[in-house]
Amino acid sequence: MKMDKKFCSVALASTTIVLFLILTLSTISIATAQNTSSTAKYAYITNSGSTTVSVIDITTNKVTATINVGKYPYGVAVNPAGTKVYVSKEASGVVSVINTATNKVAATVSVGKKPWGVAINPAGTKVYVANEGSKTVSVIDTTSNKVTATVSVGNYPCGVAVNPPGTKVYVANSLDNTVSVIDTSTNKAIATIKVGNLPTGVAVNPAGTKVYVTNEYDVSVIDTTKNKVTATVTVGKYPWGIAVNPAGTKVYVTNYGDGTVSVINTATNKVTATVTVGSYPLGIAFSPDGTKAYVAKETSGAVSVINTATNKVTATVTVGKEPAAFGQFISSATT
Template identity: 50%
Template sequence: MKEMKRAETRCGYIFILEIMVLAFLMLVSIAGATPFAYITNYGNDDVSEIDTVSVIDTATNTFITTIDVGRGPTGVAITPDGSKVYVLNSFDSTVSVIDTTTNKVIATVDVENGPIGVAVSPDGTKVYVTQCRDEDGNTAISIIDTAKNKVTDTINIGHYDSLGDIAVTPDGKRVYVLAEGGPTSVIDTATNTIIATVNVGSYPGGIVITPDGKKAYVANGYNNVSVIDTATNIVVATVSDRIGSVSGIAVAPNGSKVYVANYGYGANNIYDGGGNISVIDTLTNKVTVMVPLGKYTYGVAITPDGTKLYVANDYSNVSVIDTSTNKVTSTVNIGTRHLGIAIGNKKVQNVSHTTPSEFNSLLVVILILYIWRKSTKI
């Protein structure tokens, strides 16, 4: 009889251990079910959120944590596997590297001059960072090796006021670089040399390339968007109707739409401090709808499934837009002076990100299984 009871006790311990392991795996699965958004908080000297990155869970549109980075964070990009976030610190001339499993800075990379734009290669091995001009008026791109988190190469672009945003083609073979006071440069990534230049509009501020790699959309500061045929590197269209003072741009995962953030837009394209999103149909290159938002819209990013668009409103909050209805469905209040935003792919996050409701659900499951075990006397 005693041996039987001991055996039952051992079985009970084993059962509980099995349930604990199952619960842990479920926690990890739940935590990694949705991508997270990373928003830079440029801040002001009189606010506590200065020089940080805020993290939002895109499943619940809730604030997760704040990460301290360098001074004046602006641009942000995430590796394709979602494991690392690269944040540009404009005042420090550095790049902060964040591990997304812990949301901690694991490295700081020095670049020569104030970083402006950032893009990650499709294979995740390289990060391209554009910079301001140096004392001699030269502009350049720093290439960071993501395995070492060190600058391994530099590409000289030319004498311009400054470089701007940057984008890599889906096949990783070409890089498109914007310049203030100059043309858009096209770089062959195999040789790191400029193979073409394209004249676009004035003060280009953002660029995206369609998922099929056939077109590049350049958001120009003065009320238009240039469309580049990447096969010929010629501007084939200019979208100007219902485009304001452009500050950010994103493309849908299926390539059907391009979303343009207008920093300030009023009647007859007169700046009024208001903000909205212009939605461009990439088949017709026409604006089909405008979505009104808060003041000073800036950075913009879309979820991997294309269902939600996140817009960083410079002096206020983050707006969430349902892309099927083009309506604002949520507003997240975090930090201040939001300039950059990026959304990662699905990945396993720290299990501490599991919400209380999810954890309570797991406890209910464990309790039911425990009662069933006792009732069947297994």
């Protein structure tokens, strides 16, 4: 009888250990799968009227975290791997680096005066920050979180974008009505392109052949082989944010002055749809598969979600005070 009890105890203990191992390994596997597949699941919305960044799960359209980054966060860019987020803070002249695994600020990098636009190269090794107050672009090495170069550009640089090969950076100089072209191998401006009045937002198509720039009244289309404007597209009132869909077939433009988003067909350079989103839309970015566009609305404290197949608003997500989200606030990763 004692032997039977001992056998049962051993068997029970063994079963418990096996079950524990199965559950532990399953949990680890699930967590690993979630970590691997979630790199592009989140939108990082800078709330310019406060000190925070709101994190939206783009699968559920729910805010899952709020990160304290310091006063007046404005520009934002997520690295291609989805592991880091870079946030410019205009008043303090710094960029905060968020670790997305912990949703905590892991580093702070001093740049130029009044940093606005932020962009990351496709390799995730360099971050380019447009400093409106110092007529420069700061180049940050992402390994060391140090500024390794400062590039002189035009007057009041605002939006910034990197081409797909990572060889060129395009910067909108708002008070010069120009776009500077930076060669990333030398960190020198190699061309200056005349565009429309008061350019702000910049986006490059996936092929790297076209650059789209929002001006006060329209959008300039630049041919990158010629560094010349080849088309001008009239959109809504005071266009600001701009994004190209992953297929390169459509450009979405936020019209700050009339609460709409213009949809441009890139084959014809014509507006094919106008989506009403609400007051003062600013930043815009696509989900990695291009099925949704997210629009930050500065005065309403919310983000509108557009179904790109129907060009209808399908959700509204409440975030922080005065969301700007100026830049690529969703990772481009597709896994």
